Structures are given as structure tokens and as C-alpha cells.
Amino acid sequence: MNSQSYDTFFMNFSNKTKLAIVMVLINGPMNVTEIVKKIGEEQSAVSHSLKKLTECHILDVKQKGKERIYSLNKETVMPMLKIVAKHVNKNCSCSECDKKCPIKIKNAV
Numbered sequence: 001m002n003s004q005s006y007d008t009f010f011m012n013f014s015n016k017t018k019l020a021i022v023m024v025l026i027n028g029p030m031n032v033t034e035i036v037k038k039i040g041e042e043q044s045a046v047s048h049s050l051k052k053l054t055e056c057h058i059l060d061v062k063q064k065g066k067e068r069i070y071s072l073n074k075e076t077v078m079p080m081l082k083i084v085a086k087h088v089n090k091n092c093s094c095s096e097c098d099k100k101c102p103i104k105i106k107n108a109v
Contacts, residue, residue: 012056017041018049022058022072026081029062029071 012018020039024030032050036043050070053059058077062069072078
């Protein structure tokens with residue numbers, strides 16, 4: 001495996017905007033306007049991040065009329081996020097972390 005592929009993959013999760021997008025999409029598919037409202041970022045930054053996340057197949061995109069609907073890759077990304085949630089719930093007991101990130105993944109544990 002090429003370590004550059006790993007770098008590219010994990011950099012998507014280390015970027016604040018991209019991670020915010022991933023976290024809001026845990027709750028279900030959304031279009032760009034909905035994502036922008038949820039995370040409070042500029043539409044251009046969100047669109048740029050969506051392109052990168054889609055290129056890396058972290059997100060799936062479907063055309064619905066004139067809008068594009070984004071969702072998390074259910075085959076690989078959702079299972080990975082459930083494992084991460086299980087790890088965090090078991091090993092990261094920072095009460096400040098819970099206040100900052102109240103998003104829980106269903107059936108994570």
C-alpha cells in the first residue's frame with residue numbers, strides 16, 4: 001500500500017471542515033445548503049471539502065433533480081466511525097470532549 005493514500009485518507013478526518021461534514025452526515029443524507037447551515041461554514045469551503053471527500057469515496061453523492069445529495073459511504077466509512085465511537089466511548093473519558101462533541105453514532109457499542 002502507498003502511504004500517500006493513507007495520508008490523503010486520514011487528512012480528510014483531520015481537517016475541521018471535512019470532519020464537521022462527516023459528523024453531520026452521520027444523521028443522514030443532506031444537500032449542500034443543509035450541510036452549510038448545519039456546520040456554519042462558507043458554501044465555497046463546504047463545496048471544496050465535499051469534492052475532496054467524494055474523490056476519496058468517504059462520501060457518496062446522488063443527483064436528485066438539480067441538487068446533489070451527499071451521504072457517508074455505508075460500506076467502509078460508517079463501520080469505521082462505529083469502531084472509532086466504540087474506542088472513544090471506552091477510552092476517552094474527558095467530560096470536556098463530550099460537551100464539545102455530543103454526536104453519538106447509533107449502535108456504536
